[in-house]
Amino acid sequence: MEEIKNIELRPRIAEALKDAKFDTVSDVMHRSDNELSKKLKLSSKDVKELVQCMAQEIIKTRPLLFPFTNALKMLNSGEQRMLTTGDAIIDKILGGGIMSCGITEIVGESAAGKTQLCLQLCLTVQLSKKLGGLEGGTVYVSTEGNVQILIKRTQQMIHSFKQRHDFLKDVNLSDEIKYITVPDLDTQYQVLHLQLPILLSRNKIRLVIIDSIAANFRVVYSSSDLSILRKRSKDLCKLGTKLKEISDQFRLPIICVNQVSDLFSKYDIREFIGNKDDNFWEYDYYQRQFLVGKGSKIPALGLLWSNMINSRIMLSRADRTLIGMEDNCQRTITLMMAPYAPRQWGEFYIDIEGIHGKVN
Template sequence: MDWDQFDLNPKVIAALKKADIKSIKEILNLSGSDLQRLMKLSSADVECLLKTVSHTLRRNSMLTALQLYQDNDHLTSQHQKLSLGCSVLDNLLKGGIPLVGITELAGESSAGKTQISLQLCLCVQYPYRYGGLESGAVYICTEDVFPSKRLQQLIGQQQKLRADVPAEVIRKIKFGNSIFVEHAADLDTFHSCITKRISLLLARGMVRLVVVDSIAALFRCEFGVSDSVTKARYLQTFGAQLHSLSARFRAPIMCVNQVSDAVSESEAARCSCSVADNRVSPALGITWANQLLMRLMVSRVSPLERSVGVASCHTGSLRTLRVVFAPHLPPSCCYYTVKLEGVKGME
């Protein structure tokens, strides 16, 4: 830190250099009395130093409402989203997946969780103006083999799905150098993966999306009923680590989760989704739910539910995407289908 650039008394600058204080962080980590003893300055000089440092940190950090309104090109992390590659689904989510925070996608088997995740891995590669982040993705598999064949199929069908994107842009979407696949079958491997490998990829700017498929598989056989406290600590640790990565690199985290039947009345009351007349709830309980920014649930539409509206007019396999909770969205849902070209919402 070049203290000579600060508007400080030369005596204070000399004291900073003599005390070997090299950063603003070191100053803020010390109390006023500690600074006085360390730098041998008066309380007035220390107060002036703290005010100058605080002013430097606050400079240009605040924007007026008029500045935000006029700055059309600047999108803050609170408002910028990662598109799902479908206008109907993006409208439901008011633009897509938030860049900062953990988004959970829960649902029963064959509801379309992996299909949506794969589509996100392609969407993140698109330019900003088409809802992408102009970067790659890392896909962490915890139980199944990565569906590379299906991903290649989606890449070949992108022109049909993204009619709004020019063909020359679609031709740049690829698998090999833009989507990194990691396998983590146990908790230790997963911890090492997110703290070392994923952190490195994010730091180098090679990826801006992390998909975990699935988070529940890591805890399926590791813990018994008596290990609930240990399990909760692992969930809190992983949640904090993923949040830190997301906030530091403004990279959305998508965690696929499984569901379990709600057997008690209290569980049934907390359920947010009904699948084929059976109430289900996302796995891992309230500890994991507290780590999430947004929870989405997907389900297959049963024949009994095809009585009215769009569901009765569609003959193929129909699914529902539901917003369970999010700080910026009300509970809502829409229908979608999984076709050869990808996931498509229905008006």
């Protein structure tokens, strides 16, 4: 973080900072105005001036963190806003597809179809912008260690994808998907902080998928000890901030697959959602699910993580019924929250080609 001694300040403010041994911009910016006023023995007017100077310094020295934009600039830039899922019905349910920036969470119970949706996006992202793609490859960070299964399933999808998009028949779509396995939290940290930024700066990658974000956290932070919970929150915060930074810097969407936790009482919902009035939609959804005893599950990692993501897509499935060889379970996809569309849902199914929406 920037050192204060290099910043031009009024002498009495500079003197107060020196006396209080405040050396960096973060020493100031991590404190409230009241705290600064007390510690530095400065008037509230001086504190306001100091905070403004520090904020200016951050904007000046870290322009990538503040890529200010407005609606007109976005419109004129012609930047693709949505990444298609490859299925018109699902795109419609999701308000156009997956947001082409920020963090989108895909959450659901085991075998709900999260990985299938992600693999499909690995293919659609390679399409031209005209067709709803982002013209680039994918980095697929997997915590499950099942890369061979992913590759095999992707090959299956590619086969039918090429039949639908004849012009891709000579393109090697699997070359544009780079799989990385992260078996533990330490490796995950190394990959996201060191390896991923290098990969993104050297290749034309337009999508990052982390499948799943909860797996390693659940293993390391399984205790309910308060100090461990605090550390978990801190690490989750760091992870969310890093992902946002990467998404902003490389202008690409990051998809985080998340698991679910069981809901044991309706008070769990309040604990998960926080203030009901702040997020009435989600509160209402889980409350109803709980009351009808259906899908009484909430996304893992709690409220803190919920505040780090930009949109949330929930996949769910009813109990599996096999008719002959056909998997006939009812699946639903719900856009739980997004800055660009209201909550909506629909049914979908999975077949050899990938995932498809059902016409009602």
